[in-house]
Amino acid sequence: MREGRLITVERDILEKNNRFARGNRRLFADAATLALNLVSSPGAGKTSLLVRTLGDLRGKAPLGVIEGDQQTSLDADRIRSTGVPAVQINTGKMCHLDASMIADALHQIPLPRRGVLFVENVGNLVCPAGFDLGEASKVVLVSVTEGEDKPLKYPDMFHAADLVIITKVDLLPHLEFDVEALEGNARRINRRADVLRLSTRTGEGLAAWYGWIDARRQQMVGA
């Protein structure tokens, strides 16, 4: 295999992605839409948190969702049951969304002006890190059933995030898990990111998450 050729192709892909990302970011700025790119391992609880969040924020701000999965529209179906417009992207063999997929999806749902667009990326702690979708922030979820060392083992993703959400904290009494060690490892990789702990099931920590979103939404509207 000729490495030089592969690198050229990779650069072409990233350049194309970045052109679309810039276009998306301009759209979001014009509409004062806060776009959040949710990333995690499969099963960290992105969809569950989203469904709960949409239920709690509905009526307070315009909302929209873009769902990414390798296959199925199960997640978009769950999202639509909340009444919030959602579009599903199936990535097929690909392990991440890219900015052109977002640009295309934006033709299919109304842009939530002065509101929040949630993008749920493919469950994957590696690939989505390198692809800017035009979002305001990447939000990485990691559950207390995973392992304290995840930020060290997947540093690119944790480095790219503005917010680290530690999920499923209601399970802590049943686990041998050092949540302080996880938070410490996240902070070692990324000093500027905020860290929140929450349980979608019990509601613990959700107020802080909604506060984080609202502060950023105000910035977009004020900007």
Added chain:
Amino acid sequence: MREGRLITVERDILEKNNRFARGNRRLFADAATLALNLVSSPGAGKTSLLVRTLGDLRGKAPLGVIEGDQQTSLDADRIRSTGVPAVQINTGKMCHLDASMIADALHQIPLPRRGVLFVENVGNLVCPAGFDLGEASKVVLVSVTEGEDKPLKYPDMFHAADLVIITKVDLLPHLEFDVEALEGNARRINRRADVLRLSTRTGEGLAAWYGWIDARRQQMVGA
């Protein structure tokens, strides 16, 4: 971006991979080494199951481990603490091991003749599916904290596996989780795979896992 060119490069990569995979498979056959490629989301419990398995099987058969992670040698350190030879591969930006990395790692540890070589792939439910490492079987782990729909959302990986292990079943009393639905979804994607349920923590189900390994090891030795 020129799609035709990208497809050519992808084909080059897979052809190179398959050449190395064939070489690895020949080595394993000559040494009657059962090579198992463990894949899962990050945090499904691959390393914990491996550490327990090595402790339980040590002295009964020659063992070896190849550890894949984007970064860190934390897992290989945990493995080596069991006394079993282990080599760590850091994949950097890559979301999977490939067969050439395995071929290279095999220069660094003794091949477990008439024994078992465990390969722990990068935690990822997408990328490792397409890369043959020369293993006898892919084994996919999915934990009861993830979600019943994972086989439907990541079908390539579940389709590629000969064994599906449902991990962390000791947590079932604390979860709203339908383990029958997960197993049914796995069987929808892949009818020929075996399915086991276990808890590394309590030891439930481990005997069946060791039985599964031993039956396959006997086949390699007999072949």
